[in-house]
Amino acid sequence: QKEVEQNSGPLSVPEGAIASLNCTYSDRGSQSFFWYRQYSGKSPELIMFIYSNGDKEDGRFTAQLNKASQYVSLLIRDSQPSDSATYLCAVKATGFQKLVFGTGTRLLVSP
Amino acid sequence: DAGVIQSPRHEVTEMGQEVTLRCKPISGHDYLFWYRQTMMRGLELLIYFNNNVPIDDSGMPEDRFSAKMPNASFSTLKIQPSEPRDSAVYFCASSLGRDRRATEAFFGQGTRLTVV
Numbered sequence: 184q185k186e187v188e189q190n191s192g193p194l195s196v197p198e199g200a201i202a203s204l205n206c207t208y209s210d211r212g213s214q215s216f217f218w219y220r221q222y223s224g225k226s227p228e229l230i231m232f233i234y235s236n237g238d239k240e241d242g243r244f245t246a247q248l249n250k251a252s253q254y255v256s257l258l259i260r261d262s263q264p265s266d267s268a269t270y271l272c273a274v275k276a277t278g279f280q281k282l283v284f285g286t287g288t289r290l291l292v293s294p
Numbered sequence: 295d296a297g298v299i300q301s302p303r304h305e306v307t308e309m310g311q312e313v314t315l316r317c318k319p320i321s322g323h324d325y326l327f328w329y330r331q332t333m334m335r336g337l338e339l340l341i342y343f344n345n346n347v348p349i350d351d352s353g354m355p356e357d358r359f360s361a362k363m364p365n366a367s368f369s370t371l372k373i374q375p376s377e378p379r380d381s382a383v384y385f386c387a388s389s390l391g392r393d394r395r396a397t398e399a400f401f402g403q404g405t406r407l408t409v410v
Contacts, residue, residue, distance in 0.1 A: 217398070226385060226401035227337070271337065273399075280325050280391050281350060282399055286336030 186210060187274050189285035197293055202259040204288050206272030209253070216248055216255045217273040217282060227271055230257070262292045298402035300386050306408045312374040315405045318367055319388030327387040327399060328361055328371050337385070343369065344391065376409045383407070 188207050196202045204218075215234040219227035233239045233246040233255065245258040259266055269287040276283075299318040307313050319326045327342040341351040346363045354361070358377070363369040373380055383406050387399040 226404050228401070229398050232398065279350075280344065280389065281327065281339055281342050283339065284329075284337040 185285075186283050187272055187285035189270075189272050189288045191286060192289040193291045194288055195291045195293065196262050198262060198264060200262050200292075202262045202266065202290055202292070204257040204259075204270050204272075204290065206255045206257075206285055207253055208255070208272075208274045210274065210276055211250075211253065212277045213250075213253075213274045214277040215275040216246070217275070218244075218246060218257045219271040219273060219284075221269045221271060221287065223268075230270075259290075262290075264292050264294050266290060267292045298386055298388050298400055300384075300402035300405050302405060303403060304406045304408075306410065307376055309377055309409055310375040311409075312372065313376045313380075313407060313409075315371040315384050315386075315407070317369045317371070317386030317402060319369070319386070320400055321367070323388035323390050323400075324366075325389045325391050325399075326363060326369050327389070328369070329385040329387065329401075331383045331385060331404075340371070373407075376407075378409045381407055381409050 186209050217232045218230045220230050221227045231241050231246050233248045239246045243260045247256045269289045271287045272285040273282040301316045324345050328340040329337050331337045340353045341361045343363045361371045383404045385401050385404045387401045389399045
């Protein structure tokens with residue numbers, strides 16, 4: 184079992200819709216959870232992080248964490264074509280500084 | 295700050311040759327990470343350093359790979375000898391470990407390595 188699992192997609196949504204990206208992790212000792220966005224040919228850039236159960240909102244983005252279910256998600260409201268990218272889920276375990284990444288979900292937002 | 299700087303951006307080399315990738319982390323960051331990204335395996339952590347000391351090199355695929363961090367502003371990843379299966383994008387990232395929960399890693403632009 185991979186440490187961090189994501190559906191590779193592509194996830195296709197129309198412009199203006201809500202995109203829902205999901206991630207599961209295997210290590211119950213995981214402490215912090217990160218969502219990175221990576222455009223084709225570019226480096227990953229942080230969108231947001233979460234470490235408490237529940238929701239965290241930042242503009243059009245909402246991260247949701249459920250540690251009991253070992254599940255973290257990212258919602259993108261009012262999706263725009265510029266949101267088309269690969270979204271990487273990353274997990275940090277307690278006591279460690281390294282981030283373990285999932286393989287990413289490719290999101291396509293059509294005009 | 296200019297961010298994490300990697301060089302070269304692209305490298306094409308022949309099988310068996312030595313390849314050296316370079317990284318300058320963000321000034322003041324005390325953690326440095328080397329990742330490799332491929333379509334099949336995604337973003338894999340190879341090794342990371344804290345205050346120039348290697349902490350975890352369990353992701354280094356084999357003895358052909360080595361990494362050094364002689365000072366706080368410079369790190370190298372060396373592959374000797376290189377093989378076609380080493381072809382990938384190699385990213386260097388750095389972070390500030392002060393907040394032990396919210397460790398944001400800032401990535402460099404990556405080095406696209408092609409071994410023919």
